[in-house]
Amino acid sequence: MSLSIKDIARLSGVSTATVSRTLSAPEKVTRQTREQVMQVVEEHGYRVNSMARNLRRQRADSVLALVPDLGNPFFSAIFAGIQDRLSQAGVDLLVADNRSLHPSGRSVLSQLRDARADGLICLDGGFSDEARRELAASGMENRVVFACEWPMAGGFPSVRSDNREGMRLAIDYLAGLGHRCIAYCAGPAGNVLNIERRAGAQEALAAHGLTLPDSRVFEGDFSLQAGEKAAQVFVEMAERPTAVICASDQLAMGLIHGLSKHGIHAPRDVSVMGFDDIITSAYFLPALTTIRQNRLGLGVEAATVLLDLIDGKSVPRDHVVTLPVSLQIRASTAVPR
Amino acid sequence: MSLSIKDIARLSGVSTATVSRTLSAPEKVTRQTREQVMQVVEEHGYRVNSMARNLRRQRADSVLALVPDLGNPFFSAIFAGIQDRLSQAGVDLLVADNRSLHPSGRSVLSQLRDARADGLICLDGGFSDEARRELAASGMENRVVFACEWPMAGGFPSVRSDNREGMRLAIDYLAGLGHRCIAYCAGPAGNVLNIERRAGAQEALAAHGLTLPDSRVFEGDFSLQAGEKAAQVFVEMAERPTAVICASDQLAMGLIHGLSKHGIHAPRDVSVMGFDDIITSAYFLPALTTIRQNRLGLGVEAATVLLDLIDGKSVPRDHVVTLPVSLQIRASTAVPR
DNA sequence: TTGAAAGCGCTACCAC
DNA sequence: GTGGTAGCGCTTTCAA
Numbered sequence: 001m002s003l004s005i006k007d008i009a010r011l012s013g014v015s016t017a018t019v020s021r022t023l024s025a026p027e028k029v030t031r032q033t034r035e036q037v038m039q040v041v042e043e044h045g046y047r048v049n050s051m052a053r054n055l056r057r058q059r060a061d062s063v064l065a066l067v068p069d070l071g072n073p074f075f076s077a078i079f080a081g082i083q084d085r086l087s088q089a090g091v092d093l094l095v096a097d098n099r100s101l102h103p104s105g106r107s108v109l110s111q112l113r114d115a116r117a118d119g120l121i122c123l124d125g126g127f128s129d130e131a132r133r134e135l136a137a138s139g140m141e142n143r144v145v146f147a148c149e150w151p152m153a154g155g156f157p158s159v160r161s162d163n164r165e166g167m168r169l170a171i172d173y174l175a176g177l178g179h180r181c182i183a184y185c186a187g188p189a190g191n192v193l194n195i196e197r198r199a200g201a202q203e204a205l206a207a208h209g210l211t212l213p214d215s216r217v218f219e220g221d222f223s224l225q226a227g228e229k230a231a232q233v234f235v236e237m238a239e240r241p242t243a244v245i246c247a248s249d250q251l252a253m254g255l256i257h258g259l260s261k262h263g264i265h266a267p268r269d270v271s272v273m274g275f276d277d278i279i280t281s282a283y284f285l286p287a288l289t290t291i292r293q294n295r296l297g298l299g300v301e302a303a304t305v306l307l308d309l310i311d312g313k314s315v316p317r318d319h320v321v322t323l324p325v326s327l328q329i330r331a332s333t334a335v336p337r
Numbered sequence: 338m339s340l341s342i343k344d345i346a347r348l349s350g351v352s353t354a355t356v357s358r359t360l361s362a363p364e365k366v367t368r369q370t371r372e373q374v375m376q377v378v379e380e381h382g383y384r385v386n387s388m389a390r391n392l393r394r395q396r397a398d399s400v401l402a403l404v405p406d407l408g409n410p411f412f413s414a415i416f417a418g419i420q421d422r423l424s425q426a427g428v429d430l431l432v433a434d435n436r437s438l439h440p441s442g443r444s445v446l447s448q449l450r451d452a453r454a455d456g457l458i459c460l461d462g463g464f465s466d467e468a469r470r471e472l473a474a475s476g477m478e479n480r481v482v483f484a485c486e487w488p489m490a491g492g493f494p495s496v497r498s499d500n501r502e503g504m505r506l507a508i509d510y511l512a513g514l515g516h517r518c519i520a521y522c523a524g525p526a527g528n529v530l531n532i533e534r535r536a537g538a539q540e541a542l543a544a545h546g547l548t549l550p551d552s553r554v555f556e557g558d559f560s561l562q563a564g565e566k567a568a569q570v571f572v573e574m575a576e577r578p579t580a581v582i583c584a585s586d587q588l589a590m591g592l593i594h595g596l597s598k599h600g601i602h603a604p605r606d607v608s609v610m611g612f613d614d615i616i617t618s619a620y621f622l623p624a625l626t627t628i629r630q631n632r633l634g635l636g637v638e639a640a641t642v643l644l645d646l647i648d649g650k651s652v653p654r655d656h657v658v659t660l661p662v663s664l665q666i667r668a669s670t671a672v673p674r
Numbered sequence: 675t676t677g678a679a680a681g682c683g684c685t686a687c688c689a690c
Numbered sequence: 691g692t693g694g695t696a697g698c699g700c701t702t703t704c705a706a
Contacts, residue, residue, distance in 0.1 A: 002475075002476060004698090004699055004700085005699060005700060005701095006699080006700095014676080014677085015676070015677045015678075016677090016678095016699090016700080016701090017676070017677060017678080017679090017701080017702075018675085018676060018677075020700065020701055020702085021675095021676090021701090021702095024701080028675080028676095029675070029676085030675065030676095033675080033676085045474050047447060047451050048451065048699085048700075049392075049451065049452045049698090049699050049700070050451040050452055050453050050700095051388060051391045051392040051397065051452050051453075051698085051699080051700090052392050052682090052698070052699030052700040052701090053699080053700055053701075054388045054682095054700090055386075055388040055389050055392050055682050055683070055684090055698090055699080055700075056681080056682050056699080056700045056701045056702085057682085057700085057701070058388075058682070060388065062431070062453075069417070070413065070416050070417040070420050071413050071414050071416070071417030071633070072413060073410030073411075073413040073414075073615075073616060074410075075413065076407065076408050076409060076410040076412065076413055077408050077410075079407050079408070079432065080406070080407040080408030080434065083407050083432065083433065083434055083437060084434075084437065087433070087434075087437040087445075090441070092431050092433070092453065093431065093432055093433065094399070094429050094430065094431055094432075095416065095420065095430055095431075095432050096420065096424070096429070096430065097417065097420055097421075097424075100420060100421065100424040108424075110384065114384050114385065114386065114387040115384075115386045115387055115388050115683095116387050116388075116399075116429065137382050138339075139339060224616065224617065224619075224620045227620075228620070250617070253617060253620050253621075254620055256622065257620040257621075257622060257624070260622060278410075279410060279561065280561065280587070280590060280617050280621075282561075283561045283564075283565070283590050283591055283594040284590075284594075284617075284621065284622070285593065285594060285597055285621070285622045287594070296408070341682090341683055341684085342683060342684060342685095343683080343684095351692075351693085352692065352693045352694070353683090353684075353685090353693090353694095353695095354685080354686080354687095354692070354693055354694075354695090355691085355692060355693075357684065357685055357686085358685090358686095358691090358692085361685080365691075365692095366691070366692085367691065367692095370691080370692085385683085385684075386682090386683050386684070387684095388682085388683080388684090389682070389683030389684040389685090389698090390683080390684055390685075391684090391698095392682090392683080392684075392698050392699070392700090393683080393684045393685045393686085393697085393698050394684085394685070394686095394698085395698070452699095675706105676705105676706085677704100677705090677706080678703105678704090678705085678706100679702100679703095679704090680701105680702090680703085680704100681700100681701095681702100681703105682699105682700090682701090683698105684697100684698090685696105685697095685698090686695100686696095686697100687694105687695090687696085687697105688693100688694090688695090688696105689692100689693090689694085689695105690691100690692085690693085690694100
């Protein structure tokens with residue numbers, strides 16, 4: 001066991017109150033006392049016990065990030081952003097997978113009720129009613145912010161990319177290249193990002209006098225596998241699109257990979273675009289033309305909003321921070337044959 | 338503020354001691370009392386305050402995972418494994434980036450001293466002497482386990498892939514294909530994985546009567562960029578190797594990408610192998626022949642060892658768990674021209 | 675500016 | 691089997 005504040009008080013000949021002040025509000029203590037105490041503190045490498053401090057202050061000094069799947073590398077950059085911002089504030093980052101349960105069978109969300117975290121950054125828009133209830137019960141409804149995804153029903157601050165604008169950039173670019181028959185390779189049906197992106201694509205297409213019939217939508221999810229499956233659908237189409245805009249980079253990679261097995265090559269035979277700009281996209285063959293999302297920024301902004309919330313600053317219930325996206329033109333797109 | 342144990346005690350007509358027992362050692366209480374208490378607990382949705390419990394028990398019920406770079410998607414799968422195992426034990430996962438500092442300027446490692454975490458899973462073998470000292474000061478030296486990487490100097494339990502065997506599999510396969518002039522695309526010079534893999538390759542090469550002269554080693558790090566740089570070196574070689582084994586999949590992708598810019602294609606002109614089997618490898622073009630590491634397993638095993646350590650079970654100081662790797666033959670390798 | 679002391683919410687010891 | 695209670699290590703009034 002290491003030293004406690006009592007030991008430091010005794011060793012430096014002051015009260016525990018003074019030690020506490022020296023450490024957390026040095027200006028409330030004379031310079032002499034401060035130096036005297038600090039010397040003992042340093043000499044013994046004393047550290048405040050955060051469990052005790054937190055109990056007393058009713059604060060956990062940590063924040064929980066909830067993801068649909070911790071194993072999905074897509075989230076790494078967002079985590080990096082979150083942690084970057086939090087560490088500046090001396091707040092810890094707890095991560096959990098939404099699917100995992102506490103041994104007691106309770107959802108991870110109940111950690112909030114356990115007073116283990118001061119707030120929640122949720123990266124999973126598929127927020128069940130039960131989760132919402134759990135949140136309400138924890139008295140934490142106003143210490144939640146969504147990042148990247150968000151719940152369709154709203155009700156929480158959220159930080160997101162400008163998904164519609166991203167699709168507009170993509171479609172404008174493709175249309176500018178001369179494509180008139182453009183397909184959409186979709187993410188999970190109920191997913192808010194997919195819905196938003198699809199709507200964005202449709203809108204932008206309409207602006208060019210183009211349409212997106214259901215027959216030109218490949219249903220799936222955001223995965224590489226789904227992209228590969230879409231390739232199967234593609235080759236069986238009577239009238240093949242000259243370009244496909246995908247709801248994610250992984251879809252685009254899977255699709256290009258799948259198509260190549262049928263001798264169909266991007267961009268020679270079909271232009272393929274992704275969305276996200278994940279790390280490997282620029283090195284894919286062909287390098288992926290895509291819409292860049294600032295995932296690090298998403299994390300930083302979400303953490304910033306949450307920190308404000310925790311500090312009691314007022315943030316409108318439906319506050320939305322929208323981060324810009326950008327078009328990355330690379331090698332997977334070209335003028336139609 | 339939510340209800341405390343006192344409220345529950347009052348509401349159910351028993352003492353706080355009994356409520357506590359009911360919740361954490363139900364068998365020590367009569368069935369009747371238990372039911373009586375549980376009803377009140379459920380009715381009010383009472384949850385034990387973990388800050389108070391932890392202070393009292395001198396346990397944080399959480400574990401810290403330290404990575405060299407949170408933004409590196411390579412770690413996601415390991416995190417998933419760690420969290421999976423931890424959640425079974427009701428232990429939380431705290432993540433931190435080794436580069437980030439607490440606002441006070443202290444390293445994140447000092448969190449251990451703060452009593453915020455019961456143990457540490459370190460994914461960064463580049464463990465400084467200072468870090469080691471910090472650890473010693475925290476009285477936590479025996480609650481640390483390394484995963485994936487490990488410190489060269491040893492001294493801690495570690496969970497790792499069978500890196501040498503991986504390289505043996507790779508070289509045997511390449512040699513079997515008929516390659517005699519094989520290059521090694523290296524990771525960071527001081528990195529233990531790189532050292533191990535390079536040594537493994539050299540050993541295996543020797544077994545085939547082959548050598549790995551320094552001129553056939555492309556120095557770099559594990560990144561895509563480094564792979565692309567290696568391509569530059571490759572094209573300038575007088576005698577070009579017919580195969581390159583890379584220290585990571587990202588290196589292999591970067592290399593293949595870079596080479597393709599010079600009209601050199603894998604596997605037609607050169608066979609390229611990776612190491613890791615990251616998620617996009619199977620979908621790369623050409624699909625990457627690689628050595629598969631069980632990253633999820635690495636996480637699970639590391640968490641298991643750490644949980645044992647925390648439980649006070651004795652684990653030898655230099656205990657090593659080695660996980661098997663496997664050869665994934667795909668499309669980036671072929672017989673030499 | 676400093677100290678005494680209450681108390682954050684819980685667990686575990688001891689007594690019954 | 692149950693209750694009373696000390697005390698985990700800290701912060702923060704209140705009084706001096």
